[in-house]
Structures are given as structure tokens and as C-alpha cells.
Amino acid sequence: MFDLIIRNANLPDSRKGIDIAVKDGKIAAIEASITAEAKEVIDATDRLVSPPFVDPHFHMDATLSLGLPRMNVSGTLLEGIALWGELRPIVTKEELVDRALRYCDLAVTQGLLFIRSHVDTSDPKLVTAEALLEVKDRVKPYIDLQLVAFPQDGYYRARDGVSSLERALDMGVDIVGGIPHFERTMDEGRASVEALCRIAADRGLPVDMHCDETDDPLSRHIETLAAETVRFGLQGRVAGSHLTSMHSMDNYYVSKLIPLMAEARINVIPNPLINIMLQGRHDTYPKRRGMTRVRELMDAGLNVSFGHDCVMDPWYSMGSGDMLEVGHMAIHVAQMAGIEDKKKIFDALTVNSAKTMGLEGYGLEKGCNADFVVLQAVDTLEALRLKPNRLAVIKRGKIVARSAPRIGELFLDGRPSKIDGGLDYVPGKKSR
Numbered sequence: 001m002f003d004l005i006i007r008n009a010n011l012p013d014s015r016k017g018i019d020i021a022v023k024d025g026k027i028a029a030i031e032a033s034i035t036a037e038a039k040e041v042i043d044a045t046d047r048l049v050s051p052p053f054v055d056p057h058f059h060m061d062a063t064l065s066l067g068l069p070r071m072n073v074s075g076t077l078l079e080g081i082a083l084w085g086e087l088r089p090i091v092t093k094e095e096l097v098d099r100a101l102r103y104c105d106l107a108v109t110q111g112l113l114f115i116r117s118h119v120d121t122s123d124p125k126l127v128t129a130e131a132l133l134e135v136k137d138r139v140k141p142y143i144d145l146q147l148v149a150f151p152q153d154g155y156y157r158a159r160d161g162v163s164s165l166e167r168a169l170d171m172g173v174d175i176v177g178g179i180p181h182f183e184r185t186m187d188e189g190r191a192s193v194e195a196l197c198r199i200a201a202d203r204g205l206p207v208d209m210h211c212d213e214t215d216d217p218l219s220r221h222i223e224t225l226a227a228e229t230v231r232f233g234l235q236g237r238v239a240g241s242h243l244t245s246m247h248s249m250d251n252y253y254v255s256k257l258i259p260l261m262a263e264a265r266i267n268v269i270p271n272p273l274i275n276i277m278l279q280g281r282h283d284t285y286p287k288r289r290g291m292t293r294v295r296e297l298m299d300a301g302l303n304v305s306f307g308h309d310c311v312m313d314p315w316y317s318m319g320s321g322d323m324l325e326v327g328h329m330a331i332h333v334a335q336m337a338g339i340e341d342k343k344k345i346f347d348a349l350t351v352n353s354a355k356t357m358g359l360e361g362y363g364l365e366k367g368c369n370a371d372f373v374v375l376q377a378v379d380t381l382e383a384l385r386l387k388p389n390r391l392a393v394i395k396r397g398k399i400v401a402r403s404a405p406r407i408g409e410l411f412l413d414g415r416p417s418k419i420d421g422g423l424d425y426v427p428g429k430k431s432r
């Protein structure tokens, strides 16, 4: 007797009609037609069952703070940073915890069960780190939360940037962050990359830097990050977030840079919603898209995973915790419209992000953790197109969220009818 069987599921790798049996929080079997019984059964006929979504780049200390203490009038990255600098000294731990927990509830309903969040360490009081460490502990039964010590105002540029970052790591923050393009000079940016990689090597921690989030093609800190990664033996443990300057770089320079990044096994984290919103702001027309070179980096064998970055905060007034919205934007901005392209985009929201975060036991194989999301879509392509309801979200074999299917009811020509998902369309299928 199994604890749970999900029957007749479609999987992201295109297998159809697969049963998934769960015992003690693990996948005990995954194959067609499992005959054994289970205490609980989910019928997933014509439904996609995926491993949960994974967000490798988020700011949970700022989320849901939209309008506090005022709105971002210009809508720019720099006013967002200034605005967050106004809120940070007056925000309380209780408020931070409350907003983060509300976001985590939203994330679970979206099938998002793994999140890497940056924590601003610029203010030496470190209320942000205290709050998110508490949140990490409280959401542990349903969300795996990793925290990055992020010197938002600059590691060298902020008065206590150096000591605050180390103290946050001492408190238990998991990952070393950075923001080299925001230091006072290119040289201080380069020095910050070296110092932060050294800290990571000494402490045995991963690195995840906001790197070159600018349209300036001469912002080349990713080159230093890749080189320092190799020098300190951190290959595969370092992530470069944003990398938007690569969009504007000279092609010849990029032809040298990408192999260096591959040598360092840099995990690349574009944030499509935020990049398309915030980059290119100094352009008139033509206006740059600003997202990094997703297709070229994937083709070179780099691990590319997409982050949500912001939801209703000083930088972005939109967002819903839905990684399919992130993927949907990525398809458009990267112009990755082919069938195989879209499959790669879905991977970048799931398995690639899991690799970036170093998750163990993630995936749809026997022995993996029984973590799933059942979507109201037949396959990954339909999921990306419709951003459908998450019918069931399962963590370690237990259902942690459910949503009713979206059904459109029609009353046309005196013949009531229903449309599954409100938009379902199968090529070749007849209309009413």
C-alpha cells in the first residue's frame, strides 16, 4: 500500500500515461500502470505533472512592499534602490516576516517550492537577515529557502558593507552575494568580486552575485567573476545574476567571454520580467531589450535558469509568484519560439534552477523526493502558453495546495458547453 499514487500523468519529458507511486515522502515507482493501491489517488489524466517550480533569484525582504513609503515615480532601477533605502531603516522585523510569509503562501499555490532569496545586508542592524532567517525556518515544511548575503548599496560603497556581509554569513545566511557594477568605480567592482570569492572559498560557500545589471557594454565584471571562480576552485558553485550588459557587448568580446564562463561553470540567472522592464531606459529608439544572451549561453552548455526577482516591490509593481509568467516573458524576449526552445525554457524554470540551487533529490525519478505540481495543461508547451491553474501541489508526498480547474462556461446558440482551461485548443479537434 502506497501513501499516494498520481495516475495517468503526462510528464515534462513527453512521456504520457505514467503512474507515480509515493511512499514515505519519496517516489517509490514511476511507470505505466502500477497495480498496487494507495491511501490517496490523484487522477492526472491529460494533466502535466512536473517537479515543482524553482526560483533561483528573488528579494523576499522587499516583496509586497509596493507603495511603502512611496511609489517609484520614474520606475527605474536606480530610483528603486533609493526608495528601498528609504524603507529599510524604518521597516520592522515583524513587518518583514509577515510580508515574506504571505509571499510564501502565494508561492505554494503556484507550485513554487524552492526559492533563493537575496537579503540586503547594507544596514548594519541586519533586521532583514534576522527576519528572513526566521522565515526560512518557519516555511521549511513546504518551501526550501536559500538566502544570499546581498550588499545592495555596495560591498565597499556602503559604510558598513564589508563587516555587515560577514556578520550576516555568521548568522547563518547561506550564500555570498555582491553587486560589483554598483561599486564606486570599475576597479572597486573588480576588487569586490575578488574579495567576495575569497570569502566564499574560505567558508566553503556558494556565490551568487548581481553582476553587470546595466546596459553599459563595458561593465565586464562577469569576466572577473569567471576568472576568480577558476582561481579559487569554485567551479559550478558560482551564479551570475542578471548579466544584462552582455546584451550590449561587442560580439567579438563575447566570443572570448562565454568560453571563459563555461570553463568556470557559471550558473547564469537572467530575470526576464525585470530585465525587460528596467533595461534600455536611457535609450530612445531603437530600444534595447537588455536581457542577457540566453540562447547563446545555453548553446555553449552553460546552465541557465530564470529568476522572478521581484513581486510588488520598489522595482516592480507587478508579478504573481508564477514562474510560468517568467518563462512566458523569457520566450518572447529571447525570441525562443521553437518547440525545442520552449522545452528548454521550461527546464530553465525547473531542473536548471534546481541545479543552480544545488538541490538534492529533485526530479521525477525513483528515489527522488515526492515533490510535484499537477497543472491544468496537457504538456509543457500548453503550460507556458496558458499559465494554467495548479490543481495540486505536493511536498514530500503531502498535498500542500489545491486549486479548482479553470472551466469556461458558454451559453451560445442555446447549447450550454464548457471549455477546460477557458482556452483549450487541440489542433485537429472539432469545435462545438
Ligand code: FE2
Binding pocket: 057, 058, 059, 118, 210, 309
Ligand atoms: Fe535581484
